[in-house]
Amino acid sequence: MEFRTEKKRSERMKRNDNGILLRTDQLTKSFGGLTAVCRLNLRVHRGEISCLIGPNGAGKTTVFNVVTGIYRPDGGDVLFNGESISGKKPHQIVSKGIARTFQNIRLFSNMTCLENIMAGQHCRASAGVWSSVFGTSRQKEEEKRIRDVAESRLRLVGLWKFKDEPAKNIAYGSQRMLEIARALATQPKLLVLDEPSSGLNDRETEDLIDFLKSVLKEDLTIFIIEHDMKVVMEISDWVTVMDEGRKIAEGTPEEIYNNPVVIEAYLGKEEFSEEEGSYDGPAPC
Amino acid sequence: MEDKKTEESGRIPGSRKNAVFGIVILFAVFPFIAGDYYVDIGFFFGIYALLGLSLNIVLGEVGLFDLGHAGFYAIGAYTTAILNTQFGIPILVLLPVSALAASLFAYVVCSPIIHLKGDYLCIVTIGMGEIVRLALINNPFDLTGGPNGVFGIDFPSLGGLLVIDSSIEFYFLIWIVVALSIIGLLQLQQSRIGRAWNCIREDEVAAEANGIDVRSFKLLAFVLGAGLAGVAGNIYASKLMCVSPESFTFWESCLLFSIILIGGMGSIPGVLIGAAAISLFPEIFRPFAMFRMLVFGAVMILMMMFRPAGILPRKRGGMGFRPDHGNPVDDK
Amino acid sequence: MHVVLEQIINGLTIGSFYALIALGYSMVYGVLKLINFAHGDFFALGSYMGYTLLVFGTAFLTSHLGLWGGMIAAMVTAAICLALIGILVERIAYRPIYPAGRLPAVVSALGASIILQNLIMVVWGPRYRAYPAALIPNIQMQVWGIHFTLLQLVILTLSFILMGFLYYTIQKTTFGAAVRASALDRDTAALMGIDFNKVIFFIFTLGPALGAMTGVMVGMYYRQISFIMGWNYGLKAFTATILGGIGNLPGAMFGGLILGVLEMMGAAYLSAAWKDVFVFLILILVLIFRPTGLFGEKTAEKV
Ligand SMILES: Nc1ncnc2c1ncn2[C@@H]1O[C@H](COP(=O)(O)OP(=O)(O)O)[C@@H](O)[C@H]1O
Numbered sequence: 016m017e018f019r020t021e022k023k024r025s026e027r028m029k030r031n032d033n034g035i036l037l038r039t040d041q042l043t044k045s046f047g048g049l050t051a052v053c054r055l056n057l058r059v060h061r062g063e064i065s066c067l068i069g070p071n072g073a074g075k076t077t078v079f080n081v082v083t084g085i086y087r088p089d090g091g092d093v094l095f096n097g098e099s100i101s102g103k104k105p106h107q108i109v110s111k112g113i114a115r116t117f118q119n120i121r122l123f124s125n126m127t128c129l130e131n132i133m134a135g136q137h138c139r140a141s142a143g144v145w146s147s148v149f150g151t152s153r154q155k156e157e158e159k160r161i162r163d164v165a166e167s168r169l170r171l172v173g174l175w176k177f178k179d180e181p182a183k184n185i186a187y188g189s190q191r192m193l194e195i196a197r198a199l200a201t202q203p204k205l206l207v208l209d210e211p212s213s214g215l216n217d218r219e220t221e222d223l224i225d226f227l228k229s230v231l232k233e234d235l236t237i238f239i240i241e242h243d244m245k246v247v248m249e250i251s252d253w254v255t256v257m258d259e260g261r262k263i264a265e266g267t268p269e270e271i272y273n274n275p276v277v278i279e280a281y282l283g284k285e286e287f288s289e290e291e292g293s294y295d296g297p298a299p300c
Numbered sequence: 301m302e303d304k305k306t307e308e309s310g311r312i313p314g315s316r317k318n319a320v321f322g323i324v325i326l327f328a329v330f331p332f333i334a335g336d337y338y339v340d341i342g343f344f345f346g347i348y349a350l351l352g353l354s355l356n357i358v359l360g361e362v363g364l365f366d367l368g369h370a371g372f373y374a375i376g377a378y379t380t381a382i383l384n385t386q387f388g389i390p391i392l393v394l395l396p397v398s399a400l401a402a403s404l405f406a407y408v409v410c411s412p413i414i415h416l417k418g419d420y421l422c423i424v425t426i427g428m429g430e431i432v433r434l435a436l437i438n439n440p441f442d443l444t445g446g447p448n449g450v451f452g453i454d455f456p457s458l459g460g461l462l463v464i465d466s467s468i469e470f471y472f473l474i475w476i477v478v479a480l481s482i483i484g485l486l487q488l489q490q491s492r493i494g495r496a497w498n499c500i501r502e503d504e505v506a507a508e509a510n511g512i513d514v515r516s517f518k519l520l521a522f523v524l525g526a527g528l529a530g531v532a533g534n535i536y537a538s539k540l541m542c543v544s545p546e547s548f549t550f551w552e553s554c555l556l557f558s559i560i561l562i563g564g565m566g567s568i569p570g571v572l573i574g575a576a577a578i579s580l581f582p583e584i585f586r587p588f589a590m591f592r593m594l595v596f597g598a599v600m601i602l603m604m605m606f607r608p609a610g611i612l613p614r615k616r617g618g619m620g621f622r623p624d625h626g627n628p629v630d631d632k
Numbered sequence: 633m634h635v636v637l638e639q640i641i642n643g644l645t646i647g648s649f650y651a652l653i654a655l656g657y658s659m660v661y662g663v664l665k666l667i668n669f670a671h672g673d674f675f676a677l678g679s680y681m682g683y684t685l686l687v688f689g690t691a692f693l694t695s696h697l698g699l700w701g702g703m704i705a706a707m708v709t710a711a712i713c714l715a716l717i718g719i720l721v722e723r724i725a726y727r728p729i730y731p732a733g734r735l736p737a738v739v740s741a742l743g744a745s746i747i748l749q750n751l752i753m754v755v756w757g758p759r760y761r762a763y764p765a766a767l768i769p770n771i772q773m774q775v776w777g778i779h780f781t782l783l784q785l786v787i788l789t790l791s792f793i794l795m796g797f798l799y800y801t802i803q804k805t806t807f808g809a810a811v812r813a814s815a816l817d818r819d820t821a822a823l824m825g826i827d828f829n830k831v832i833f834f835i836f837t838l839g840p841a842l843g844a845m846t847g848v849m850v851g852m853y854y855r856q857i858s859f860i861m862g863w864n865y866g867l868k869a870f871t872a873t874i875l876g877g878i879g880n881l882p883g884a885m886f887g888g889l890i891l892g893v894l895e896m897m898g899a900a901y902l903s904a905a906w907k908d909v910f911v912f913l914i915l916i917l918v919l920i921f922r923p924t925g926l927f928g929e930k931t932a933e934k935v
């Protein structure tokens with residue numbers, strides 16, 4: 016098992032509160048009687064790849080949905096760059112700099128791949144109705160910029176050849192990449208990916224990892240839900256583990272890898288009960 | 301600028317360019333060779349084309365089920381009728397006024413309901429259209445003339461220079477307005493706005509998650525669509541010289557809805573084909589009198605069987621749209 | 633107070649018409665997610681069938697079955713005819729179009745509606761038709777000072793029996809469970825061995841049959857019928873469907889009854905001319921505050 020953090024141990028020591036880009040504070044979300052997320056405190060450090068892991072139904076996607084404004088939290092707060100964003104609309108959150116992908120790919124299926132990425136730049140453009148109808152020179156310039164950026168993004172993810180193909184016609188793996196490219200086109204500070212490797216084969220997963228590492232620049236932070244432990248260990252600097260709506264552990268990948276509580280949550284309590292009896296399951300919320 | 305132009309002409313095949321040119325010539329020459337009766341049919345084709353274009357913004361581009369569009373059309377027509385007959389304001393001045401009135405109405409009425417989904421929005425637009433029609437029948441403040449409507453509307457005139465009163469002049473009036481609208485709407489389709497609308501139609505959640513203010517853009521579509529319908533109402537009112545509630549029924553809204561679906565959602569050439577079908581069909585089958593509507597219904601069904609995406613679905617990029625994939629806004 | 637109660641009875645009478653028609657919309661919508669525009673015309677066609685039977689068969693029917701028996705016979709015959717027509721329309725106009733998606737099906741439904749409506753006009757003519765006056769006894773009744781007619785009593789009783797029957801079938805029988813399951817999740821239902829075709833057969837026979845019986849009752853109640861009444865009643869009934877929460881059958885029944893009562897109250901205490909405006913305004917207000925209808929579930933869309 017390869018741990019990304021081994022290489023960055025010195026940097027990790029510098030982690031402090033100023034480096035936190037996203038923080039949730041006692042975040043709670045319930046659906047009817049079911050508390051999907053319960054008083055969750057988690058943090059994502061600037062410039063790192065953070066992972067959110069946990070068994071199915073742990074509430075990971077719900078956390079993402081609350082962070083990106085799709086659901087309104089029932090309690091607690093989400094702080095992005097120190098500013099509270101909970102209760103804001105998704106599009107407002109996008110313009111603040113959080114972009115996301117979905118667990119079940121959600122592309123604009125009848126629009127071409129290029130148009131999909133162009134749509135991602137919507138919030139970074141400003142042409143209104145009249146300037147569009149009359150095609151003012153500013154609008155034309157802006158449109159050209161949008162097209163140029165979209166074309167370069169499309170090349171970056173290697174989908175140039177599908178430029179004019181409706182998004183629904185390309186392969187599953189390509190759709191995943193297209194969705195990530197679309198999210199990147201919003202020029203985010205934080206990229207939030209919900210199980211980006213699910214449904215991908217080994218090679219595609221490798222490519223995805225390489226791609227994510229390559230886009231991780233000074234001003235981009237990545238926050239991923241991932242179920243493939245190998246991927247988690249390989250790419251993440253920081254891992255948060257959830258189970259039944261609560262945080263049960265956080266730390267560097269190697270800390271998590273060796274954490275009995277996590278192993279227990281993943282493998283079921285019965286098998287491990289004799290060895291490690293420390294964790295008694297979540298207290299009622 | 302230059303760069304864009306070459307790219308455009310590179311994308312539009314020569315044959316299509318010629319086809320557009322040919323159609324424009326045909327439309328321009330037609331009224332000079334046809335009799336007044338046919339020119340009038342051409343005029344109503346133009347009205348339906350304009351109404352189709354206006355509904356296409358809401359239904360075709362954004363995928364909002366609007367079955368009350370005749371309401372906006374009525375607001376435009378009655379604004380013109382009332383302001384012209386009561387205050388003598390010239391028709392051409394009232395053209396933008398009618399558009400604004402319909403837009404404003406759409407803004408006020410749609411703001412509180414714009415969050416409704418699919419069929420719930422649909423029934424509310426039906427209700428809105430019916431409220432408008434019933435209100436017109438009930439003659440509030442003695443303004444709308446009840447079931448008989450308003451009579452004695454002027455012809456449009458350009459300060460006494462040119463009075464638009466013959467069939468041929470009305471024909472050109474409506475088709476010039478349609479042509480200008482088409483140019484504007486084609487520009488919108490290729491812009492950030494048109495893309496945002498289509499994104500909402502394809503997937504509302506994803507649109508919102510990609511920074512599109514779904515609510516505002518839906519409202520914008522209603523406001524623009526209503527404005528254009530208001531323009532159609534203005535021209536219609538001055539052509540007929542009278543307006544009455546029976547021109548703005550639920551049935552009318554259904555016809556407009558069919559224009560879009562017969563032509564192809566979000567496709568401007570499609571709207572023209574759909575409008576032609578709706579306005580010319582009953583004329584062509586006039587000899588069959590009572591049976592023509594039976595045939596009309598049957599054609600609608602057959603159309604949907606064999607071309608569910610419409611006759612001329614919108615082409616995107618270079619590859620084109622595949623009709624056999626069914627409907628662009630089908631629920632997943 | 634008595635007047636209010638009388639208005640409520642009037643309201644419930646027309647409300648039960650809306651409710652019975654709404655059931656047809658709601659069943660089809662629940663299972664196919666299709667607004668079946670032709671449903672209003674099934675109702676109108678049923679009314680005309682009943683009319684023809686009563687006009688030409690009166691002597692025969694009444695002499696063999698008695699007055700009320702004759703009427704029931706007319707209703708049942710109309711219902712059977714419409715059940716056949718319903719399934720025919722489904723086979724011809726809807727079935728081939730399902731794979732194409734929802735919107736083409738809506739247009740096809742509009743087409744079917746236009747055909748049915750014009751068929752009525754071609755066969756029975758564009759003018760009003762009057763249900764035979766002599767046939768329907770106009771008996772006034774009074775209980776605790778509240779006036780109503782015998783016909784109202786019969787209509788209400790019959791409507792509630794029909795609604796009860798449908799409610800029982802849908803909620804308590806295995807077959808009803810199959811319909812409900814198909815409405816919730818068609819694919820899963822199919823995996824569980826539910827024969828979707830049977831479900832469709834069921835909703836496209838029962839819905840139009842209920843509509844036809846309602847048509848006969850409307851004819852007897854108002855005497856006058858016209859070929860466009862399918863639109864008017866259809867629109868109201870569809871409104872009732874939405875009011876109750878689309879696809880929710882008990883909701884559709886309550887929606888219809890509430891709509892009828894509101895309409896009558898609006899007519900009596902606000903203005904008869906504005907009653908429909910009042911009804912639509914209420915609908916819009918309800919939806920603004922409860923976007924999925926009165927009895928619709930509030931759900932967070934899963935993303
Ligand atoms: N919109 C919703 N309505 C009702 N329950 C939901 C909704 N979204 C998620 N849930 C429930 O919340 C729990 C957590 O779901 P989710 O966040 O998707 O888990 P994960 O992504 O960790 O697998 C699950 O039990 C799920 O059924």
Ligand SMILES: [Mg+2]
Pocket residue numbers: 075076077118
């Ligand atoms: Mg998930």
